[in-house]
Amino acid sequence: MAIDERNRATAARRPEDSGRRAAALPRVAVSVEGRSTVDRRRSGAVSRRRRLAHIGLGALLPIAILALWQAASTFGWIPAYRLPTPESLVVAAIDLGERGLLGLYIAISTQRVLIGFAIGAIIGLVLGAIVGLSRLADGALAPTIGALRAVPSLAWAPLLLLYLGFGEDSKVVLIAIGAAFPVYTTVAGALRHVDRQLVELGRAYGYTGVSLLTTVQLPAIVPAVVSGLRLALAQAWLFLVAAELVGSSMGLGFLLIESQNNGRIDRLFLAIVLLAILGKTTDALVGLLEKRLLKRWG
Template sequence: MLMSTTQQPPQPAKRSRLKALRGWLLPIALLLLVELLVRSNLVPAHQLPAPSQVAQTLYSLALSGELSKHVGASLLRVLTGFTLGAGLGIAFGIWVGLSRRAEAYLDPSFQGLRAIPSLAWVPLLLLWLGIDETPKVVLIALGAFFPVYLALLAGIRNVDRKLVEVGQLYRLSRLGLVRRVLLPAALPNLFTGLRGALSLSWMFVVAAELIAATRGLGYLLSDGRETSRPDLVIAAILLLAVLGKLSDGLIKFVETRSLRWRDSYQGGGD
């Protein structure tokens, strides 16, 4: 009796683990390369510290309790500002997406505000709101608002007209049309906007904490610069990268679960 030699396709869980392992290859290779260059005195340690020294700095910060204080402060600011900005972006994105009149009144102003650099808002927010948490949260909310607003507006306006006509044929109300036709069709754009907004939220929190803060990862960056400690600066940058990746992965997980119905191209090859 002949046995089939056809190979079975890899299981989804196995493919997922393999993909995750591949994602670690480049960061690990870079860390090893930097460690080798610094230990070989090819790169001055006072400019680029060895990863082992950065790890020791992070360990010392964790033991002293400073690490949790700075990470917790930045996380809370990003979470609050992102929630506020993304929520407003969704509300205005739906409103402008459904109404040409609202677009005529609001969109030109939004496009002008979007062009203002983040640091240009800082002195104005400090004058208006003081130096407590409010200007920091507002600055992050500004950064989160525009990617969500633009993505959702584009998603709604790119919905196939035939889908809207079918909804109207079934006598869906305006709210029912939004809930059952427009928003589901615009979800891929919305998640793209949310991921971009979250990335900008981490950038804006650093801008806010560099100027007016006594704790947070942006403050840690500023403290490392003022005390000439590159290990502290690199440690703060690595923490921002890790936290940004973890929060982005959370939104991507929700996106995957929410868009399971979508049959889209996932790229060629294994």
């Protein structure tokens, strides 16, 4: 009898216990969700602090250079006709800006670089894919392309001026030549080392030719492609200066040579600083593209 009464009491408590557990489940879920939200916020805060620390660390050297520059010009360590003060660069920038030349020169040079870079990147990607995927093309094209890559930028300029004149075409083509080779080199080298098992798996799914390249092989070499693009962009700015030094009446390269001829050391340094800023800005934009591509295909 005592055992039966205990069993009936236990059975009576089970619905009550089940109800309590069911009522506790939403509270547990809310608690877990709250902890995950807190963890995400903490992770985001840590990530932001790391980014700020990284930016601050990268700014140390430019600040140190600027301070040393200011000290050298203030205390006369280097004559003013050889090293202008940082303030004189600001004055020169304001003067050119008021005359409408500074923005014009920056816009023209940036446009030339972007157009030439885009053309060169496409050419380099196509040639790199052909050479990287075909042993026949590698044997036939790679030696000649390697020889052309060794030609200095200033050696191309007179030839392009002879055939294309002093207009925009010669400058854009010269920049495209400079941008094509880094992309070609990285793409061709990366495609040669794509995992063969990955390629065979793509073929097993029915991918061949261009579809195999765009679906399997190119996503596998995204880091190498982006690295080539960053190198190509740096080359594009180098070849821009060569193009504008030889035959141009506008642009930052023209500002360099004009400042040298007129003895305007302040404008010469200003052009160099602007080229550095623009080069770093465009490189940072490609870096953002790299993060997006790696997030999708990396």
